[in-house]
Amino acid sequence: MTSDHPNAWAADAIRRLRAEGRAYGPTPLRPLPLPALRDVRVYLKDESAHPTGSVKHRLVRAMFHEAIATGRITADTTVVAATGGAVAVAGAHFARLLDLPFLAVVPAKTPADTLARVEREGGRWQVAEQPPAAVQEEARAVAERLGGHFLDHFTDAERALTASREPTIADEIFTQLREEPHPVPAWIVTGAGTGATSASIGRHLRHHGHPTRLAVVDPENSAYFPAWASGCRDYATGMPSRIPGIGRPRTEPGFLPTVIDLVIPVPDAASLAALRWLHDTAAVPAGPAAGTGLWGVCHLVARMRESGARGSVVGLVGDHAEPYRNTHLDPEWVRARGLDPAPYAGVVERFATTGEWRPPTG
Incomplete structure (x- = not known):
């Protein structure tokens, strides 16, 4: 297996997540x-x-781990989340750790302090065009348009924690x-x-x-x-x-x-x-x-x-x-x-x- 094989990148990414x-x-x-x-x-x-100040940190690490192990996140995948809270900050943190682009689709009333924390972690954000109840679907559509991965913490976090073995x-x-x-x-x-x-x-x-x-x-x-x-x-x-x-x-x-x-x-x-x-x-x-x-x-x-x-x-x-x-x-x-x-x-x-x-x- 050559060093540029996708499995080599995935193994190294998971190693970095575990080391963190x-x-x-x-x-x-x-x-x-x-x-x-x-x-x-x-x-x-x-x-x-x-490091990102929240219980969501370990949940997001597990979701990155599981998505990489199943091939849904690869070396050039844009990761997209739908939240103006701690998941966005943790998502930006782990994307930066793995040299991946990260975008948070945030509700209109997201506090400026949270947006600044996403930026400090190396992520980008954009205000959702839809009301809060529809932000999840809007972010999912953005991920599809970018050919990225939608980090669905409401659906995936529990399964990812079980699979991570950490x-x-x-x-x-x-x-x-x-x-x-x-x-x-x-x-x-x-x-x-x-x-x-x-x-x-x-x-x-x-x-x-x-x-x-x-x-x-x-x-x-x-x-x-x-x-x-x-x-x-x-x-x-x-x-x-x-x-x-x-x-x-x-x-x-x-x-x-x-x-x-x-x-x-x-x-x-x-x-x-x-x-x-x-x-x-x-x-x-x-x-x-x-x-x-x-x-x-x-x-x-x-x-x-x-x-x-x-x-x-x-x-x-x-x-x-x-x-x-x-x-x-x-x-x-x-x-x-x-x-x-x-x-x-x-x-x-x-x-x-x-x-x-x-x-x-x-």
Whole structure:
């Protein structure tokens, strides 16, 4: 086989992807101090430590890996994504690593900071001509016109994670907990955007026979909680999530309700109140989805405490705070969108210091 054979390029590209993953190693598992809860330990799996600052980094690496292995990405393929979020940044990062052109088709209201991050990673972007609900199909058409590859993270991420054979979030969590007082957690808590992360964790728990249960937190407007509760696999709300990275107006192909033990709906105002506690008290510079996750973690820890159970609970930090300084972390931005975290403010603080879990009702 000559060095210019397509298989030679593919093997080298996959080697570079794997080397990138090994270079940064597992993301940190950080203890979250909750002084009043001595019998239950809480940890945060910090996916913001990835080079592009998000849990989407490992998903996109897996999608590049799988597309190269199946011949859908070759040495001169233009990679196209339909997103104005973390997937676009990660896509540009891996395209640059492999010397491939990258184009993100982004919704009209994509923050300028995100577009700048795509450019810093060597990618290009163009504003979609269609409304947000049609951006996926527009990007797919652009990829076909360019003879490129459409990076469909809603359809492909879950399958790519399974095929990549690289350590998953769950692999890392169980390795990192090995020397801790409760090495097998009672719960792992995550959000669902594409659904790939929750599916990957759920598969791991079943493959290894762990008694750990999996909870998914779901923001307002999202289809995942009603889909899980009703058993309707094609449930749709038609409304976008206000918590970036999680929640969808329809159930996506990667969402596997059969591996999920509980879905917890979380008010957006509660997510923002919990986010503020993470920043101001716990000094965790996380994005809004981590606030949603923390609310769910507290709910589950309170249930464990009421039943006298001991153990550990692991939540996820899906991305870093920096992209949200002028949005979800800005009180004026929050008020302008009709969100009022005030009724939820102090709930997490009281729980951490006294063990009393008293969220607002109604």
